[in-house]
Amino acid sequence: MNMLHHYQPSSHLFASPQGTVMGHGCLERVHSSNQDQQLRGKAQDLLTRHPLTPLVFGVIPFHTDRAAQLIVPERIAQYPATQRPDAESHSDANPLLSLRPQPSAAEFEQWVREALQCLAPPTMLKKLVMARHLTAQLKHGLDRRALLSELWAKNPHGYTYSFALDDEADPATFLGASPELLLRKQGGTVYLNPLAGTALRHLEDHATDQARAQHLLASAKDQREHAVVIENIVAALRPFCDVVEAAPTPSLVATATLWHLSTEIHAQLKAPYADALQLALAVHPTPAVCGHPTLEARAEIERIEGIDRGFFAGAVGWMNQAGDGEWAVAIRCAHYEQNHLTLSAGAGVVLGSDPQAERIETGNKLRTLLNALHTDPTMIQEGITA
Numbered sequence: 023m024n025m026l027h028h029y030q031p032s033s034h035l036f037a038s039p040q041g042t043v044m045g046h047g048c049l050e051r052v053h054s055s056n057q058d059q060q061l062r063g064k065a066q067d068l069l070t071r072h073p074l075t076p077l078v079f080g081v082i083p084f085h086t087d088r089a090a091q092l093i094v095p096e097r098i099a100q101y102p103a104t105q106r107p108d109a110e111s112h113s114d115a116n117p118l119l120s121l122r123p124q125p126s127a128a129e130f131e132q133w134v135r136e137a138l139q140c141l142a143p144p145t146m147l148k149k150l151v152m153a154r155h156l157t158a159q160l161k162h163g164l165d166r167r168a169l170l171s172e173l174w175a176k177n178p179h180g181y182t183y184s185f186a187l188d189d190e191a192d193p194a195t196f197l198g199a200s201p202e203l204l205l206r207k208q209g210g211t212v213y214l215n216p217l218a219g220t221a222l223r224h225l226e227d228h229a230t231d232q233a234r235a236q237h238l239l240a241s242a243k244d245q246r247e248h249a250v251v252i253e254n255i256v257a258a259l260r261p262f263c264d265v266v267e268a269a270p271t272p273s274l275v276a277t278a279t280l281w282h283l284s285t286e287i288h289a290q291l292k293a294p295y296a297d298a299l300q301l302a303l304a305v306h307p308t309p310a311v312c313g314h315p316t317l318e319a320r321a322e323i324e325r326i327e328g329i330d331r332g333f334f335a336g337a338v339g340w341m342n343q344a345g346d347g348e349w350a351v352a353i354r355c356a357h358y359e360q361n362h363l364t365l366s367a368g369a370g371v372v373l374g375s376d377p378q379a380e381r382i383e384t385g386n387k388l389r390t391l392l393n394a395l396h397t398d399p400t401m402i403q404e405g406i407t408a
Contacts, residue, residue, distance in 0.1 A: 024108045025101055026174075029167050029184075031193055034079050034095055036340055037174060037182040038348055040206065041103045043340055045079060045095025048189055056082050056090035058303045065299050068094050069343055076100075077342040080299065080349075081185045081196055084307055084331040085320070091187060107174055113396045115168035117161040121397075121405030124155045124329065130384065131377035134369075136326050141373050149250050150313040150322055153331055153368040154384040156405050158395070160361045163192050172394035173199035176278045181350035183338045196333045198355030199390060201277045204306065204337050206348045207298040212263070212289040217275060218251040218310040218370060219244030219283030222386045235274050235281045243374045248272050248283045250372070251309040254316070255287060258305045265290040279389055298347030302337050311335035311351060311368060332357055334366035354390040365391045 025042065029035065034045040049072065054064040061082070068078050072094050079093040125133065130152065137150040166184060174182045177199040184197035203215040221238040224230040238244055252268055259266050266289045275284040296304075312335065313319025334357070339349030356365045367387035369380035385406030392402050 024110070025105060026107045026167050026171055028099065029170065031166060031191070031195070032186050032189070033184070034093055034186060035170065035182065035184040036079065036338065036348070036350075038203070038350070039103055039179055040348060042101040042105070043077065044099045044101070045093070045097065046099070047096030048093055048186070049075070049096045050094045051189070052092045053089040054092065056086055056088070056303070058300065061090055061092070061303065062297070062299055065092055065341060068092055073343070077340045077347070079185060079340050080338065081187070081333055082302070082306065082337040082352075083333050084311070084335040085324070088330070088332070091185070093185065106178065107171055110171050112165070112168035112172055115165040116395050118395060118397055118401065119159040119161055121401055122157045122159075123405060123408050124157065127381055127407050130154050130381050133326050134371055134375060134377035134380045137322070137371040138373070138375060140322050141371065146315060147318055147322065148314045148372065149247060149309055150319050150371045151311055151335070151368045152323070152371055152380065153327060153329075153334065153366055154381070154388075155329070156365045156388055158363045158365065160363060163361060164195070164358045164363060166195060166197065166358075169394055170197065173390075176394060177201065177390070180277065183350065185338065192360075194357070194359040196338070196352070196355065196357050198352065199394075200350040200353050200355070201275065201282060202310070202351040202353060204308070204339070204349040204351050205298070205301055207301060208346050210291040210293070210295050212259070212291060212301060214255060214287040214289075214305070215284060216251050216255055216287070216308055216310055217282040217284050218248040219272070220383055220386070221281040223276065223279055223281055235276075238281050238283060239272070239274060243372060244283055245272070246374075247370045247372045248285070250314045252285050252287070254309045254314050255305050259287070259289050259301070262291055262296045262301060262304065263289040264292050277390070279393070280386060295345065297345030298339075298341045298349065302339065302349040306337045307335055308351065310370065311353065313370075331366065335368060354387065356391050
């Protein structure tokens with residue numbers, strides 16, 4: 023049986039190449055600051071007060087002064103990595119009435135120009151990530167199961183997720199299909215796989231597709247952007263670890279629509295081991311979704327964008343009673359509420375970035391959700407270029 027047949031609007035889902043965890047209902051929901059000690063304390067309290075629950079889910083926003091959610095489901099089902107949902111077609115499940123960009127294409131390019139001014143010497147800033155959003159008006163309530171089925175089928179090697187954010191009959195929901203693992207902890211071992219540097223694939227022609235991949239791998243701008251991410255994550259991990267090893271050069275990772283630069287990081291924790299949530303908060307937000315240095319980058323992002331990112335560019339995942347867990351970077355995502363679905367995507371800005379190219383990159387990333395919704399190609403083009 024297709025495991026998504028058990029999925030309901032009130033369900034919570036985190037699927038990865040390691041396996042799938044699905045929670046049903048909500049035994050307890052906690053809203054908490056996502057400052058390290060406060061959120062970790064809440065998570066440990068939930069696991070202590072519910073000793074029979076295997077794990078707690080977490081949805082962490084981009085900004086530290088916004089509330090995170092911790093969710094203890096009433097029931098949990100776990101599925102091995104070998105069990106995947108059956109591929110189904112849902113072309114008419116979620117018809118869209120309109121797409122509204124925020125900001126417009128021209129405004130976003132101006133944001134990139136402002137970001138480039140912030141990066142000009144003698145500033146300490148090395149990178150800023152600018153975000154763009156599209157709000158889709160749905161003809162009726164979101165068919166979450168259909169959208170998740172499409173996302174999962176098109177992104178089988180990624181991290182498909184969905185979390186009900188309240189207990190209403192048609193709950194606000196945060197969902198998506200991230201290509202990027204924030205971290206996975208098991209015992210004293212930690213594995214991370216940050217992505218930074220992107221190119222659009224050309225699936226109609228293999229030679230062109232491979233040429234784009236090799237161009238990305240050779241791009242000095244993308245290599246600089248990627249190096250900033252790896253350096254920052256390795257530095258954030260070192261206080262918790264005896265050993266941190268990152269691949270010396272990035273490799274290529276492909277999704278259904280994009281090429282990414284990827285680096286695998288393996289670490290061995292110091293005893294006593296930090297738990298998965300503590301480690302996730304230590305590296306979140308990575309320069310891949312924020313910039314570097316983090317505090318200064320986040321302040322400039324808030325000043326330039328002036329828009330609450332919500333859970334976009336945050337972190338989603340779970341932690342169990344042993345402190346092990348798996349967390350993904352909350353990208354290729356959408357926030358659903360009352361027949362409206364807000365899609366978000368970002369682009370990393372470093373010295374040498376081109377405003378139009380960065381705007382095009384956000385459009386390419388937004389296509390992950392738009393394609394899964396079977397959006398009319400004309401509407402997509404108008405939405406991402408308006």
